[in-house]
Amino acid sequence: MHDHYSHEEHSNSSDVLRDIVIGMSDGLTVPFALAAGLSGAVDNTSLIVIAGLAEVAAGSIAMGLGGYLAGQTEVDHYNAELKREYDEVENLPEKEKEEVREFFEGLGLSKEVQEKAVQELTKDKDVWVEFMMKHELGLERPDEKRARKSAFNIALSYIVGGLVPLSPYFFTDNTLKGLKVSAIITLICLFIFGYYKSTMTGVAPIQGGLKVMFIGALAASAAFVIARLIEGH
Numbered sequence: 001m002h003d004h005y006s007h008e009e010h011s012n013s014s015d016v017l018r019d020i021v022i023g024m025s026d027g028l029t030v031p032f033a034l035a036a037g038l039s040g041a042v043d044n045t046s047l048i049v050i051a052g053l054a055e056v057a058a059g060s061i062a063m064g065l066g067g068y069l070a071g072q073t074e075v076d077h078y079n080a081e082l083k084r085e086y087d088e089v090e091n092l093p094e095k096e097k098e099e100v101r102e103f104f105e106g107l108g109l110s111k112e113v114q115e116k117a118v119q120e121l122t123k124d125k126d127v128w129v130e131f132m133m134k135h136e137l138g139l140e141r142p143d144e145k146r147a148r149k150s151a152f153n154i155a156l157s158y159i160v161g162g163l164v165p166l167s168p169y170f171f172t173d174n175t176l177k178g179l180k181v182s183a184i185i186t187l188i189c190l191f192i193f194g195y196y197k198s199t200m201t202g203v204a205p206i207q208g209g210l211k212v213m214f215i216g217a218l219a220a221s222a223a224f225v226i227a228r229l230i231e232g233h
Contacts, residue, residue, distance in 0.1 A: 015146065019153035021197055023063055027161020028193065029216045031055055032186045035165050037223030039179040041231040045169045048178070052169070056162035064155030071147030078133075078142050085129045085137075096132065097122055103135055164189050183220065190216040 031052050038048045089096050097118055104114045122128045133139045143149075168181035191209040198208025 015150070016153055017200060019067060019150050020157045021200075022067070023060075023154040023157025024161040024193055025197075025212070026059065026063060027056070027158035028164060028186060028190055029219055030059055031162040032165035032182065032216055033219040033223040035169065035182055036179060036220035037227040039175040040224040040227035043175050045173055045175055045178055048175060049166060049169050052162070052166040056159055056166070059162065060155040060158040063158045064151040067154040068147045068151035071142075071150045074142045075144060075147065078139055081137055081139060082129065082133060085132050086125075089125060089129055089132070093122075096128070099136060100128075100131070161189075179224070183217075186220075187213050187217060 034055050035048055035052050038051060042048070100118050100121060101114055104117050109117065121131060130141075133141075165182045165186040168185065169175075169178040172178045172181070191213040193209075194212025195205045195209035197212065198205045201208070
């Protein structure tokens with residue numbers, strides 16, 4: 001019971017961290033690139049703030065919806081496979097029993113123990129089906145509320161990340177000054193974010209931090225240069 005609870009707690013924590021990574025990475029990068037691009041084309045911090053906030057709102061909704069659909073798809077897939085497995089247990093019991101027997105055989109159990117295990121397991125249809133879902137298909141029952149939780153976590157992370165590069169423009173009328181401060185703050189945050197993300201994925205933290213920071217800097221620089229070129233024409 002304790003192990004099951006620990007597994008669920010660990011799984012939930014991993015899901016939340018994954019959502020934060022997805023939302024925060026785009027939230028820091030996309031509004032930063034947008035603000036940089038606008039800074040290269042206009043001299044109006046109010047316009048940059050308005051456009052930036054509109055992007056953060058739209059981006060958080062789009063990212064949240066993507067997270068919701070991904071979570072719902074997982075639930076729908078599990079339920080479809082569950083229905084199919086119940087049908088097979090009902091209509092092809094001997095075939096399904098043979099698959100259970102093969103699993104226990106793979107564990108190295110004797111024929112006698114295999115037969116006892118198969119007979120015991122297949123007494124309860126629900127237990128039988130759940131066993132097949134887990135060990136034949138490799139599917140764990142997903143959290144029915146996961147889609148909503150994922151949507152909220154991703155959207156909120158996107159908003160928090162998106163406000164970081166926009167915040168300097170709230171306190172200055174000079175777009176280039178705002179961009180400089182925004183670049184410093186955002187690149188530091190991207191490095192920290194990349195560093196901790198790398199510690200979770202097993203990548204060298206310093207290398208991971210620099211990589212994420214470089215991607216953000218490249219996106220913002222490209223947006224700024226392109227905007228300047230267009231504005232110059």
